[in-house]
Amino acid sequence: MPLIIITGLPTSGKTTRARQLHSYLSSRLTSNTTPSSPSPSSTSSTTDPPTTANNNPNYRLHLISDTTLSIPRTVYDLDPANLPAHVRSANASEKDARAALYAAVKRVLSPRDIVVLDGLNYIKGWRYQLFCEAKNVGTGCCVVQVGTGGGVERARGVNLGRLEKRRRKQGVVEGGVEKEGGEDEEEEEPYEPSNWENLVFRYEEPNPMTRWDSPLFTLVWDDDEAQARQVFDQIWEAVAGAGRKVLRPNQSTVQRDKDPGGDYLYVLERETQDIVKKILERQSDEGGGEVGLPRVNNPGDEKADEDLVVELPGKKVGLPQLQRYRRAFVALNRGGIGLEAVGSLAAKRLREAFVRYLNDAFEKDD
Numbered sequence: 001m002p003l004i005i006i007t008g009l010p011t012s013g014k015t016t017r018a019r020q021l022h023s024y025l026s027s028r029l030t031s032n033t034t035p036s037s038p039s040p041s042s043t044s045s046t047t048d049p050p051t052t053a054n055n056n057p058n059y060r061l062h063l064i065s066d067t068t069l070s071i072p073r074t075v076y077d078l079d080p081a082n083l084p085a086h087v088r089s090a091n092a093s094e095k096d097a098r099a100a101l102y103a104a105v106k107r108v109l110s111p112r113d114i115v116v117l118d119g120l121n122y123i124k125g126w127r128y129q130l131f132c133e134a135k136n137v138g139t140g141c142c143v144v145q146v147g148t149g150g151g152v153e154r155a156r157g158v159n160l161g162r163l164e165k166r167r168r169k170q171g172v173v174e175g176g177v178e179k180e181g182g183e184d185e186e187e188e189e190p191y192e193p194s195n196w197e198n199l200v201f202r203y204e205e206p207n208p209m210t211r212w213d214s215p216l217f218t219l220v221w222d223d224d225e226a227q228a229r230q231v232f233d234q235i236w237e238a239v240a241g242a243g244r245k246v247l248r249p250n251q252s253t254v255q256r257d258k259d260p261g262g263d264y265l266y267v268l269e270r271e272t273q274d275i276v277k278k279i280l281e282r283q284s285d286e287g288g289g290e291v292g293l294p295r296v297n298n299p300g301d302e303k304a305d306e307d308l309v310v311e312l313p314g315k316k317v318g319l320p321q322l323q324r325y326r327r328a329f330v331a332l333n334r335g336g337i338g339l340e341a342v343g344s345l346a347a348k349r350l351r352e353a354f355v356r357y358l359n360d361a362f363e364k365d366d
């Protein structure tokens with residue numbers, strides 16, 4: 001499962017662990033024997049390791065993060081008005097940052113590439129999207145949660161420390177005395193305190209019971225080298241060991257490598273619109289439960305084959321929510337399933353795929 005998603009609260013030690021894991025995997029791939037332990041110095045290293053190591057005939061290794069893509073910390077600002085003008089004009093919002101990360105992952109991810117994605121990765125829908133991408137290219141995905149252990153105080157302290165360091169560096173110390181030094185140190189960017197608190201508030205804990213957050217590995221701040229090494233061994237086993245799990249693309253991520261025909265896009269729109277319309281018509285007033293849908297969109301004979309089943313979430317679903325899912329599904333499958341499949345077969349497959357996609361999405365929302 002070559003996509004390794006690192007997640008955790010802001011300033012909780014994610015990059016530190018991501019670098020340790022990267023260097024562990026790198027030495028494991030290079031030597032094909034016993035990997036080196038994470039070195040003590042790597043805990044405080046601020047220099048990025050090379051993003052690619054290609055010493056093993058079977059795997060290439062990549063590290064992707066905000067830093068490797070030069071994504072500024074300001075993208076996590078709550079209020080775009082607070083962003084510096086040059087950032088605002090480049091429209092560098094958090095959403096755009098995610099798009100850049102997604103594109104970077106997509107560019108390299110394959111069954112032969114191990115990608116360590118270091119970042120907050122705090123939105124479960126985002127982790128789900130990455131899981132689908134891994135599945136789409138026929139590889140696997142796991143999540144590594146980095147925690148500080150025993151509350152958020154330590155992570156908050158790291159951020160406050162960074163803020164203080166930045167203040168001192170800017171020469172704005174109490175009493176207005178300008179201080180020197182620190183010029184040659186690489187600055188670890190702090191979050192504005194309100195943003196930090198908000199990111200903690202919004203953090204969506206990984207849930208190992210869901211497919212997209214499993215297998216889930218955990219590392220805490222106080223884990224020493226030997227403990228970290230044990231977890232890295234388990235990750236290696238999951239990623240490259242005999243028992244590694246490979247996700248096979250299914251019909252909710254329909255093959256996209258053929259040129260789409262104009263008809264295909266029309267069929268994609270028509271069938272997904274029809275499913276949305278029927279769900280709205282058929283769901284009960286209380287919401288929840290199952291709704292049967294026709295496998296074929298044939299107004300003359302709708303009752304004939306109603307064996308597609310949507311399991312609705314606990315509350316009633318509205319048009320905006322369904323349209324959002326529909327648009328996401330359309331975007332995912334716009335690439336087409338090939339001209340040969342256009343027609344009734346494509347329509348049927350798309351309906352099945354869209355229903356499966358909705359079931360996944362509702363399960364995730366519950």
Ligand SMILES: Nc1ncnc2c1ncn2[C@@H]1O[C@H](COP(=O)(O)OP(=O)(O)OP(=O)(O)O)[C@@H](O)[C@H]1O
Binds near residue numbers: 008013015
């Ligand atoms: N397990 C640890 N033991 C000791 N110090 C650590 C540990 N993990 C991180 N640190 C220190 O805490 C600080 C923050 O760590 P790091 O940059 O890895 O956090 P992060 O979660 O990646 O932060 P950000 O949210 O800014 O990306 C660094 O100075 C680092 O050296």
